[in-house]
Amino acid sequence: MSRKPFSLGPIARLSLGLAALSLSLLMIGDFLFGLGANDALVVQQLRKRLTETVATQSIVLIEQDNEAALGKTLNRVLTANPDMRSLGVRRADGSLLIERGDHNTHWQLRDSTRSSLDQVSVPIYANQAQWGQLEISFVPTAKPGLLDLIRQP
Numbered sequence: 815m816s817r818k819p820f821s822l823g824p825i826a827r828l829s830l831g832l833a834a835l836s837l838s839l840l841m842i843g844d845f846l847f848g849l850g851a852n853d854a855l856v857v858q859q860l861r862k863r864l865t866e867t868v869a870t871q872s873i874v875l876i877e878q879d880n881e882a883a884l885g886k887t888l889n890r891v892l893t894a895n896p897d898m899r900s901l902g903v904r905r906a907d908g909s910l911l912i913e914r915g916d917h918n919t920h921w922q923l924r925d926s927t928r929s930s931l932d933q934v935s936v937p938i939y940a941n942q943a944q945w946g947q948l949e950i951s952f953v954p955t956a957k958p959g960l961l962d963l964i965r966q967p
Contacts, residue, residue, distance in 0.1 A: 854931065854955065857931065857955055858931055861931065861934060861950075861952060862934070864895065864950075865934045865936050865948065865950050866936065868887075868888075868891055868901070868948060868950065869936040869938060869948045871887055872884060872887070872888075872903060872938060872948055873938055873939070873940060875887065876903070876938065876940055876945060877940050877941075881911070881912065884903065884912055885912055885914070888901045888903075888912065888914040889914055891914075892914045892915055896953075897952050897953045898915070898950060898951070898952055898953070899915055899916075899920040899951040899952060899953055900913065900914060900915030900916055900917035900919075900920040900921060900950070900951045901913065901914045901915060901917065901948070901949070901950050901951075902914075902917040902921060902948075902949040902950075903938070903946060903947075903948055903949075904946050904947050904948075904949060905945070905946040906944055906945060906946050906947075911946070915951070917949070917951065920951035921933065921949055921951050922951075923935060923949070931952070931955055932951065932952045932953070932954045932955060933949075933950075933951055933952070934949070934950045934952070935947050935948070935949050935950075936948045
């Protein structure tokens with residue numbers, strides 16, 4: 815009686831089949847319903863909340879005409895968040911009221927373009943009118959690719 819060099823028993827075949835079926839269902843669920851974690855979406859939500867919080871603090875200080883406290887607040891925010899490169903508060907006329915970090919170098923977004931994951935602009939309203947905008951430049955997120963997939967699957 816000759817034996818095959820590599821053969822799986824019925825229990826091993828059933829186990830492999832169930833594992834493959836489970837993996838296939840997880841992949842289909844992730845594709846159709848987004849069951850897996852999307853890192854870019856998580857980063858976007860965190861940056862959005864952080865920017866809204868800083869904008870709210872800035873509005874209060876701008877309405878009080880307290881530029882010194884605004885500068886200190888932006889300094890603390892910048893030092894507490896290592897993924898931030900720079901912050902700037904720009905008036906509606908385009909002049910920069912205050913900046914922290916090298917904002918002129920890091921800020922690439924122009925008026926006609928919308929905020930991105932790395933460049934976020936939030937309008938600031940004071941006394942029922944748009945006073946200006948808060949601009950935050952973040953460290954660029956990793957570009958999707960094979961190297962990024964290997965680093966963070």
